[in-house]
């Protein structure tokens with residue numbers, strides 16, 4: 275069973291991993307649609323955690 279914190283960490287890891295490995299995001303052509311969706315899901319988990327921003331905001 276995953277805690278909210280685990281899901282939050284996982285969402286962030288997936289998003290950050292994408293930024294490093296995606297040709298568009300890691301290159302000069304900017305953040306792709308997938309990265310925006312990943313960031314959105316991370317941010318919504320962050321808000322759902324609702325503990326006043328203990329973790330850094332996701333700004334890509």
Ligand SMILES: [Zn+2]
Nearest residue numbers: 296299306309
């Ligand atoms: Zn990307």
